[in-house]
Amino acid sequence: MAKIVPFKAVRPARDKVSLVASRSYQSYTQDELESRLDNNPFSFLHIINPGYKYHKDITVKERYTLVKNRYLEFKEDGIFVEDEKPNFYIYKIVNRDGNIFTGIVAAASSEDYKNDIIKKHEDTIEYRENIFKDYLKTVGFNAEPVLLTYPDNEVIANIITEVQKERAEFEFTTHFRDTHYLWLVDNTTSIEQIKKEFESLENIYIADGHHRSASSFLLSEDLKSDNDAHTGNETYNFFMSYLIPESNLKIHEFNRLVKDLNGLTKDAFLIKLDAIFRLENRGPELYIPSRKHHFSMYLDGEFYSLYLRKHNYSLDNPLVALDTQILYKTVLEPILGISDLRNNTRIDYSHGKNDLINIKSKVDKGEYVVGFGLVPISIEEMKAIANAGLTMPPKSTFIEPKLRSGITIYEF
Numbered sequence: 014m015a016k017i018v019p020f021k022a023v024r025p026a027r028d029k030v031s032l033v034a035s036r037s038y039q040s041y042t043q044d045e046l047e048s049r050l051d052n053n054p055f056s057f058l059h060i061i062n063p064g065y066k067y068h069k070d071i072t073v074k075e076r077y078t079l080v081k082n083r084y085l086e087f088k089e090d091g092i093f094v095e096d097e098k099p100n101f102y103i104y105k106i107v108n109r110d111g112n113i114f115t116g117i118v119a120a121a122s123s124e125d126y127k128n129d130i131i132k133k134h135e136d137t138i139e140y141r142e143n144i145f146k147d148y149l150k151t152v153g154f155n156a157e158p159v160l161l162t163y164p165d166n167e168v169i170a171n172i173i174t175e176v177q178k179e180r181a182e183f184e185f186t187t188h189f190r191d192t193h194y195l196w197l198v199d200n201t202t203s204i205e206q207i208k209k210e211f212e213s214l215e216n217i218y219i220a221d222g223h224h225r226s227a228s229s230f231l232l233s234e235d236l237k238s239d240n241d242a243h244t245g246n247e248t249y250n251f252f253m254s255y256l257i258p259e260s261n262l263k264i265h266e267f268n269r270l271v272k273d274l275n276g277l278t279k280d281a282f283l284i285k286l287d288a289i290f291r292l293e294n295r296g297p298e299l300y301i302p303s304r305k306h307h308f309s310m311y312l313d314g315e316f317y318s319l320y321l322r323k324h325n326y327s328l329d330n331p332l333v334a335l336d337t338q339i340l341y342k343t344v345l346e347p348i349l350g351i352s353d354l355r356n357n358t359r360i361d362y363s364h365g366k367n368d369l370i371n372i373k374s375k376v377d378k379g380e381y382v383v384g385f386g387l388v389p390i391s392i393e394e395m396k397a398i399a400n401a402g403l404t405m406p407p408k409s410t411f412i413e414p415k416l417r418s419g420i421t422i423y424e425f
Contacts, residue, residue: 014130014212014213014214014215015121015122015125015130015131015163015211015212015214015216015217016121016122016124016125016211016212017117017119017120017121017122017207017208017211017212017217017254017256018099018119018120018122018208018251019099019100019101019119019120019198019204019208020099020100020119020120020248020251020253020423021095021096021097021098021099021100021424022095022096022100022102022118022421022422022423023088023093023094023095023096023154023421023422023423023424024093024094024095024096024183024195024420024421024422025055025092025093025094025183025419025420026091026092026093026094027182027183029055029092030183030185030420031185031186031187032053032055032056033055033056033057033092033093033419033420034057034185034187034193034417034418034419034420035049035056035057035058035417035418035419036189036415036417036418037157037415037418038058038061038062038418041058046058046062050062055092057156057418057419059083060080060083060084060087060156060419061080061156061418063076063079063080063082063083064076064079074151077147077148077151077152078151080148080151080152081151081152081153084152084154093422095424096197098199099204100197100198100199100204101117101118101119101197101198101203101204101207102117102118102119102195102196102197102198102421103115103116103117103118103173103176103177103194103195103196103197103198104116104117104118104193104194104195104255104416104420104421105177105181105193105194105195105196106191106192106193106194106414106416107191107192107194108189108190108191108413108414109189109190109191110366112263112413113261114257114261114263114413114414115173115177115257115261116255116256116257116258116261117169117173117198117207117255117256117257118158118195118253118254118255118256118421119207119253119254119256120248120251120252120253120254120423121159121161121217121251121252121253121254121256122250122251123229123230123232123233123234123249123250123251123252124233124245124250125217126226126227126229126230126252127230129216130215130216130217131161131216131217131218131219131226132216132217132218132219132396132399132400133219133223133226133399133404134218134219134223134395134398134399134403134404134405135219135223135404135405135407135409136223136404136407137223137224137227138224141224141228142224142227142228142231143228143231145224145225145228146228146229146231146232146235148228149228149229149232149425150232150235150236153424153425154422154423154424154425155225155229155252155253155422155423155425156418156419156421156422156423157222157225157253157416157418158222158253158254158255158416158421158423159219159221159222159225159226159229159252159253159254159255160219160220160221160222160254160255160257160412160414160416161217161218161219161220161254161255161256161257162217162218162220162256162257162258162259162262162392163211163214163217163218163256163257163258163259164214164258164259165258165259165260166210166214166258168206168210169206169207169210169258170258172198172203172206172207175203176196176198176203177194177196179196181194181195181196182195182196182197183195183420187417193417193420195420195421211256216400217256218395218396218399219399220257220262220395220412221412222254225252226252229252230252232249232425233249233250233251233252236249236425237249237250247425248423248424248425249425251423251425252423253421253422253423255414255416257414259392262392262412262413263412263413263414264389264390264391264392264395264410264411264412265364265365265389265410265411265412265413266364266368266386266387266388266389266390266410266411267337267362267363267364267387267408267409267410267411268362268363268364268368268369268372268384268385268386268387269340269345269360269361269362269384269385269387270360270361270362270363270372270375270376270380270381270383270384270385271345271349271351271359271360271361271381271382271383271384271385272358272359272360272361272380272381272382273349273359273382274349274382274383275348275349275350277348279312279313282312282348282383285348286310286319286344286348288322288325289321289322289325289326289343289344290308290319290320290321290322290343291318291319291320291322292317292318292319293317293318293320294315294316294317295309295315295316295317295318296315296316297314297315297316298316299316299369299370299373300316300317300318300369300386301369301386302318302386302387302388303388304388305336305388306320306321306323306336306339307319307320307321307388308336308340308385308386308387309369309385309386310383310384310385310386311369311372311373311376311383311384311386312376312382312383312384314377321339321343326339326343330401330403331394331397331398331400331401331403332398332401332403332404332405334394335390335394335398335405335406335409336387336388336390337387337390337405337406337408337409338405338406340385340387341354341406344385345360354406354407354408355407361381362408363375364411368386369384369386372384372386389410390405390409390410395410
């Protein structure tokens, strides 16, 4: 039984939402960041980068306090306004490619995270969990929802359709040509129906935001221990989430780039690969893999197809059958000597539209020696990994939608 509840969001004023909303901080180049901070006084970036106001570097503790101060200033100036009562929020994104993502912004239970009702498929790094937990504890709000997915549900889908017949509370288009819409679900009957439908689900799954979920759980444990009057209904017992049906989720592949052949010649490397894969030279023309356990490789101006020789490799659990794990266990670790996928500087990852063209370009320029293309992991594979209590290798999935920060804010 998943506990999903409405909450009182803090939201930008309608006339300022397009100016407030920002992408994740890490996605901006330095020039883009400075341009937005210099020219847009309403950008949420001013809150999460408060040192820019003083033109100086600041300590971590100073930054957390200044983030809180900037946020309170935005509230005092009427840029942010808190809703009067708890709501669910329908959030729709239409991206530049015409893909439509529609889900519900709501509060998910930290207790469900602890009890594995909310399933995970990625490892988290403890120090990152604690850093973000300390950040949340100081600033008192979260502006980036965790992306959760659930099996398609007709009742929820019908409510979402009905709500979208009304005028959207927010509607704006970004420089990326993505259009964003937000509707409030404030009808008591609809709210209770949505809660009931989620309660009927045995599990929901984290699609993106494992560290945010883990940090929110740690925060709830901290604040619970500090509160002698703890009831379980306090806002810190929940974390803001964007819940999207499985059919609406888009999972893209992360491809691999490696800087050298670990001391091997090209021919020696190909011979080693031939023992594991059916290897075929496809020439200089772009080759994109189309099936599970098939890979493309670009090396020395030519593409190769790699088909796994399955009699040499056991596929007896969801993890070992995963293409990112197959590539790791057959090539990256034993042949190229890359054991630590997260920290080894010899390997890099790329994704995006026409990414194999990008891989070809980088190899041709000599930035890398070899690149590998994969097919995307499916939602069924992701769930099987989570259900088995296993975790994927780093950079196994690039998942859409990517949400804007500052459209709905969760306080605790």
